[in-house]
Amino acid sequence: MSHMRYPESLFKVQRELLSKYHVTSASQYYSGEDFWQTPVDPTESQSQQDQDILQPPYYLTLQTGGTEEPVFSLTSTYIPAGQSTREILTGFLSVDSDAGNEKGKIGSNYGTIRLQELPKDSNVPGPGQAQNNFNANADVSKELNLLQSGDTQVVRGNLLTLPLGGGLVYVQPVYVKSSGVTSFPLLKKTLVAFGDQVGFADTLDEALDQVFGGNSGAAAGDAENVSGDQSGSDTNGGQSGTTDGKSDSGLSSDRSPELQQALNDAAQAMKDSQSAMKNGDWTAYGKAQQELEDALNKAIELDK
Known part of the structure; x- marks a missing residue:
């Protein structure tokens, strides 16, 4: 079971639900004042952030408040919902992603979700x-x-x-x-x-x-x-x-023109492969992959 891990897609659904359903008071839930949201990924470009590209969950081995030793986990964070002038951390979510190392037996804590809620007056x-x-x-x-x-x-x-x-x-x-x-x-x-x-x-x-x-x-x-x-x-x-x-x-810094051309052909084939895959043109993708293989083989031969 050690090759398994907690599914990221399921965790994304759960973190979205918990952004609201961590609220246990009916009046607070009705007002929505304590709702959270997943932050936008700050490492993306500004144009991507403007499209609300959310920060993805990360697989990490760490120790949270509910564990006695580091555990392989899938993690995410929360900030207050809505537009805020200052982004502060409101919660840290993790799920035990260690399926265990015994054949045919799932780890006892696999799938256990832990939510660390920060105090409301926190300025993290x-x-x-x-x-x-x-x-x-x-x-x-x-x-x-x-x-x-x-x-x-x-x-x-x-x-x-x-x-x-x-x-x-x-x-x-x-x-x-x-x-x-x-x-x-x-x-x-x-x-x-x-x-x-x-x-x-x-x-x-x-x-x-x-x-x-x-x-x-x-x-x-x-x-x-x-x-x-x-x-x-x-x-x-x-x-x-x-x-x-x-x-x-x-390769040697004084490459021959033939070797440099082979490397350029390989780079172009890689770009063509990515473009074909993006467009779903698998015929062109196969052709580009063959051109990439040919260019790399030629470069290897020229470098001998």
Whole structure:
């Protein structure tokens, strides 16, 4: 049963119902003053946020108030319903997604929903406000501008909400990615927020220490993963850097015209595949996939 997990689609329905039915008073339910809503995903572009693209649930291994040890869970958050001038967190929802590891037997707590309701006078920022705090921090903005130079692009990861020390902390990974055809995002920094305090460091451990003004006592397990200069870019146009004079694709920086053309053909085939899949044209998709395979095989042969 260990390969199973709680269905995200079911959880989305349940969190929508609980946004209203957590209210147990008939008068309060009738007034609607205590209704909640799922926040818009603050990591999306402004145009996507204007379309009310909701923050998705996230699978996380964490310890909530109703558990004695970390549990694999599906999680989401709530903010007050309606248009509010300041987004605050009102609830943290999680469901036990651990189906158990015994064959043919479902875990005893699988599907258990836990709702952590914050006090009404709480001022814990919601996800959108936390993202705004990250964006408005002068030190964070300065470092992100330095990272985003040349052809290097800064990519924000998911904004995660985690219970910690009786409160809730926000964590967001920050990646860098070059514009190379075969480049991929590399973890560079970690953003952490607790209340209005913001930490920004190479590792989660360091960011937590910044937020709590010293040794946070947390052991995220990434203390040795200091990124240093492994940003996936170098000074030559932002291509992924290595120490052996090769570019992000692992090929020699002085590529032959034939090899470069093969890589360009592969990139175009990937775009054609995505376009065909989006349009439901499976004949064109199959053709593009074959062209992609041919281009990659040619590139491999030329690089020998």
